[in-house]
Amino acid sequence: MIKRIIGLGLLLITTAMIAFGQQPAPPKTSLKVGDPAPDFTLPSTTGEKFKLSDFKGKKNVVLAFYVLAFTGG
Secondary structure (H helix, E strand, O other), X not given: OHHHHHHHXXXXXXXXXXXXOOOOOOOOOXXXXXXXXXXXXXXXXXXXXXXXXHHOOOOOOXXXXXXXXXXXX
16 A cells, blocks of 8 residues: 555656656757758558658648557557
């Protein structure tokens, strides 16, 4: 019982430190609104690699990031 209380206390303290702590600065970039996106490669959920340049002039591209999606937990 005491271990659960200590564990919960540590979890609450850690959460508060993260919530009220200083947020990291966003990465610096030279891109501006309207600039073309730089070429990059990302894996699909099946492991196949796709490059942004593969779709140039063929299709519209939408990137959707789902935090912690497909992590199995």
